[in-house]
Amino acid sequence: MPDNVVAAAHACCDEVVVRSETLPLTDAELRAALSDFDIVLPTLGDQFSAAVFADVSNPRCKLLANFGVGYNHIDVAVARAAGIAVTNTPGAVTDATADIAVMLMLMSARRAGEGERMVRSNNWPGWHPTQMLGLHMSGKRVGIVGMGRIGQAIARRCHFGFEMDVHYVNRSEKVLDFPATRAPDLLALARTVDFVVTAVPGGAQTRHLIGADVLGAMQSHAHLINIARGDVVDEAALIAALKAGQIGGAGLDVYEREPEVPEALRVLDNVTLLPHLGTAALEVRVDMGLMAVRNVAAFCAGEALPNPV
Numbered sequence: 001m002p003d004n005v006v007a008a009a010h011a012c013c014d015e016v017v018v019r020s021e022t023l024p025l026t027d028a029e030l031r032a033a034l035s036d037f038d039i040v041l042p043t044l045g046d047q048f049s050a051a052v053f054a055d056v057s058n059p060r061c062k063l064l065a066n067f068g069v070g071y072n073h074i075d076v077a078v079a080r081a082a083g084i085a086v087t088n089t090p091g092a093v094t095d096a097t098a099d100i101a102v103m104l105m106l107m108s109a110r111r112a113g114e115g116e117r118m119v120r121s122n123n124w125p126g127w128h129p130t131q132m133l134g135l136h137m138s139g140k141r142v143g144i145v146g147m148g149r150i151g152q153a154i155a156r157r158c159h160f161g162f163e164m165d166v167h168y169v170n171r172s173e174k175v176l177d178f179p180a181t182r183a184p185d186l187l188a189l190a191r192t193v194d195f196v197v198t199a200v201p202g203g204a205q206t207r208h209l210i211g212a213d214v215l216g217a218m219q220s221h222a223h224l225i226n227i228a229r230g231d232v233v234d235e236a237a238l239i240a241a242l243k244a245g246q247i248g249g250a251g252l253d254v255y256e257r258e259p260e261v262p263e264a265l266r267v268l269d270n271v272t273l274l275p276h277l278g279t280a281a282l283e284v285r286v287d288m289g290l291m292a293v294r295n296v297a298a299f300c301a302g303e304a305l306p307n308p309v
Contacts, residue, residue: 005289012297072202087295098153104251143193146200190217202229
């Protein structure tokens with residue numbers, strides 16, 4: 001955690017243990033976290049599954065103050081049944097994640113990753129009028145899958161910044177401060193847009209939401225952008241579609257089995273790959289951490305939690 005987040009935790013807790021390892025908690029550490037600590041501040045790789053809770057019959061832990069907005073790595077229902085509250089950090093990640101989505105749209109459409117590899121390998125022959133022609137993004141049609149905070153932030157950037165025609169799918173109609181059209185379903189959206197951008201939560205309900213059917217419905221020049229959770233996209237189906245030139249390209253910040261990225265994906269030129277940079281800006285990570293600590297402080301003071309899930 002950033003230093004000032006750790007300092008904030010020390011200010012509201014008598015004892016703070018900071019783990020030096022950056023990899024996810026091991027199976028033993030997950031169970032020890034529930035047994036040995038009053039409060040745990042987990043990150044997205046820490047899999048607090050039903051099996052973990054089942055192994056700790058009388059947990060000392062009473063709060064999982066998640067560092068992040070997504071919490072599909074925590075079985076919230078089982079946590080509640082065990083008497084453990086769960087909080088997250090909504091809002092703190094919105095703009096940074098939306099920025100990454102737009103960056104991936106541009107990189108994928110304009111073949112930026114491919115071009116950089118050409119320059120770095122000293123294989124650039126020089127400019128000519130038909131070299132590496134990509135897709136012009138301004139004025140195109142974007143389809144947002146999930147119109148929550150992040151989806152709306154992406155849509156605003158597309159509409160106001162690039163004069164794009166915004167379409168979306170969502171469980172309900174949204175009242176928005178910009179023009180947007182709600183599509184009847186995901187397949188209808190995929191058939192008509194130039195970019196499909198995922199902005200839905202992770203979890204069982206959205207696993208492989210983008211599969212062979214959606215990829216097959218997309219136009220041959222269209223690009224898929226995933227900044228949600230890796231398993232929202234069926235990775236095998238995406239690889240097949242990219243290999244076949246079925247879609248124009250893809251931009252990914254998340255992967256189905258992070259940090260594993262299949263070689264079949266890594267060798268393709270028509271996909272842009274980022275190492276989960278969505279919130280990777282110092283001030284954003286500080287904001288996330290301080291929001292998580294505010295939930296900790298409220299818990300310690302016996303007050304209502306600011307961000308319960």
